[in-house]
Amino acid sequence: MFPKTLAPTKINRNNFKFDNMFVVTAMAMFINRSHPSIPRNLFWVFQFLIILTLSTTTFLFLGNSVLLYDIPAGRYAEASKNGTMAIVAFTITIKYSFLLYFQKYMKNLISVVDRDYKLAMDFEEEEKEIVIMYAKKGAKVSWYWLLAALSTSIAFPLKAIFKMGYSYWQGDFKYIPMFDMRYPDRLDILKDIPAMFILLFVLCLMFGCYATTMYIGFDPLVPIFLLHICGQLDILSKRILKIFSENYNEEEINEKLKNVNIKLQDLYGLIENIKNKFTVLFEYNMKTTTFLLPLSLFQVVEDLKRSQLNMEFLSFFVATILHFYMPCYYSDNLLERSYYLREAIYSCGWETHPNTRARKTVLLMMTRTTAPLVLSTIFYTICLDTFAEMCRQSYAIFNIMNAACA
Numbered sequence: 001m002f003p004k005t006l007a008p009t010k011i012n013r014n015n016f017k018f019d020n021m022f023v024v025t026a027m028a029m030f031i032n033r034s035h036p037s038i039p040r041n042l043f044w045v046f047q048f049l050i051i052l053t054l055s056t057t058t059f060l061f062l063g064n065s066v067l068l069y070d071i072p073a074g075r076y077a078e079a080s081k082n083g084t085m086a087i088v089a090f091t092i093t094i095k096y097s098f099l100l101y102f103q104k105y106m107k108n109l110i111s112v113v114d115r116d117y118k119l120a121m122d123f124e125e126e127e128k129e130i131v132i133m134y135a136k137k138g139a140k141v142s143w144y145w146l147l148a149a150l151s152t153s154i155a156f157p158l159k160a161i162f163k164m165g166y167s168y169w170q171g172d173f174k175y176i177p178m179f180d181m182r183y184p185d186r187l188d189i190l191k192d193i194p195a196m197f198i199l200l201f202v203l204c205l206m207f208g209c210y211a212t213t214m215y216i217g218f219d220p221l222v223p224i225f226l227l228h229i230c231g232q233l234d235i236l237s238k239r240i241l242k243i244f245s246e247n248y249n250e251e252e253i254n255e256k257l258k259n260v261n262i263k264l265q266d267l268y269g270l271i272e273n274i275k276n277k278f279t280v281l282f283e284y285n286m287k288t289t290t291f292l293l294p295l296s297l298f299q300v301v302e303d304l305k306r307s308q309l310n311m312e313f314l315s316f317f318v319a320t321i322l323h324f325y326m327p328c329y330y331s332d333n334l335l336e337r338s339y340y341l342r343e344a345i346y347s348c349g350w351e352t353h354p355n356t357r358a359r360k361t362v363l364l365m366m367t368r369t370t371a372p373l374v375l376s377t378i379f380y381t382i383c384l385d386t387f388a389e390m391c392r393q394s395y396a397i398f399n400i401m402n403a404a405c406a
Contacts, residue, residue: 011132016117018110021135022224024142028217032210034099035217036107051096051210058207059089065181076405077302082181084295084316087288089207092214094284099218102277106221112270113228127235134231138224141326142216148319149215153208155312160201178204219323222278222375226330229267229373233337236260236267237344244349253353257361264341264365271334271373282327283377289324290390294398296320301402328387331375335383338373345369 019026029035033047062082070079099106120131156178163176175197183191183200190196243256296317303310350362375382380389 016121016132016135018113018117021117021139022142022220024139024146025217025220025224028213029099032096032213032217034096034214036099036103036110040103052093054203054207054210055089055093055096058203059086059093061183062086062089062179062181064184069182077299078180080295080298080401081313082179084292084299084313085179087292088211091284091288092211094281095214095218098281105273105277109225109270109274113225116228116232123235127238130234130238131231134227134234138220138227141220141223141227141330144322144326145216145220148315148322149212152312152315152319153212155315156208157201157205159312177201178208215319215323219326222274223326223330225270225274226327226334226375229270230330230334230337232263232267233334233341233373236263237337237341240341240348241344244353250355250358253355253358254361257358257365261361261365264368268368268371268373271375275375279376279378282375282382283379285324285327286377286380286386286390289320290393291397292320292323293317293391293394294401297394297398298401298405302405324390325387327375328382328384331382332384335372335374338369342366342369 026035030038032051033044038044063086065082066079066086070076070082117131117135120128123131160176160178164174167174167176175192175194177191177197178201182188187196191200239256240260243253243260248256296313299313300310300317303313345362345365348362350359353359377386380386
């Protein structure tokens with residue numbers, strides 16, 4: 001079922017849940033039927049087949065245009081346009097398949113967040129505010145993606161409708177498609193027939209809506225989980241700094257250190273699971289973003305040379321940057337919080353207490369935190385340095401494209 005509220009204005013025990021805090025992302029997953037809590041019954045299979053047919057058909061049409069018509073005819077600008085959309089069609093299919101294959105794992109991740117939110121309501125006020133603060137940051141990520149995805153998907157049909165309206169006003173009405181692709185011969189000769197044009201336009205429009213929900217529903221997930229872990233690390237840092245500074249007896253110190261250590265092991269296990277599940281997908285995202293950036297920027301620059309502003313690919317270019325920047329930024333943030341935790345463990349005041357068991361626990365935690373908490377692809381650590389390297393590679397490809405088409 002859909003989340004009941006658009007956003008909890010006041011956090012309490014009843015509404016402090018994943019689907020309520022991140023309602024934009026949860027709603028998008030419910031709309032495209034990828035939410036892990038949706039029963040996989042026959043009705044869902046019927047819905048899934050419609051979605052799969054939609055994305056597959058669009059991908060085949062775009063690929064057909066690029067490989068059989070655009071490139072052989074030397075229409076490289078059109079090839080880059082349609083190739084970009086074909087990559088998008090393939091990417092959202094991979095993301096949907098990921099959510100299906102790891103349905104139980106994603107459901108477990110959400111339940112972990114819900115459990116921590118429930119426990120946070122019994123924390124001290126300062127710790128509870130930390131959890132809420134990071135949850136609100138995660139909600140902002142969802143809204144960023146809503147803005148980026150909507151502005152990009154709306155730009156394509158609006159431009160086509162505006163051009164058709166303008167041509168009608170000029171007395172020379174023309175059908176303008178959302179994606180300027182060449183269909184197979186038997187279909188291409190029929191594309192200007194009103195009924196066929198409307199059918200193809202609706203197909204592309206539905207594909208745009210589906211792609212929008214996939215980006216809004218999938219891409220904020222990892223940043224949301226990373227921000228949640230950052231909040232938990234901050235709480236552990238504050239707790240460990242208090243253990244030796246307050247008047248606890250030896251038994252209480254050992255018990256509190258034990259609880260901190262257990263939670264720390266859980267967080268490291270959570271990050272390892274995320275890395276294991278998302279590693280290949282992050283590598284794919286990095287590679288596709290490296291090509292999508294120059295392809296979309298090339299469209300913008302080519303139109304600027306003709307004194308035109310390509311709004312749809314300009315917004316697509318911004319959304320593509322966001323696509324890989326978000327995981328890099330929040331993974332970098334997680335790395336920073338893990339370093340802060342290690343410093344907190346070392347400076348917690350253990351040297352002033354001759355408690356052998358406590359010192360062994362502190363040593364164990366220091367050893368554990370030697371390995372920093374950070375995500376990675378197959379070959380790279382996901383951080384801002386990696387994002388910068390990806391931008392350099394994209395710019396090199398863009399220069400090659402410009403030189404080739406000069």
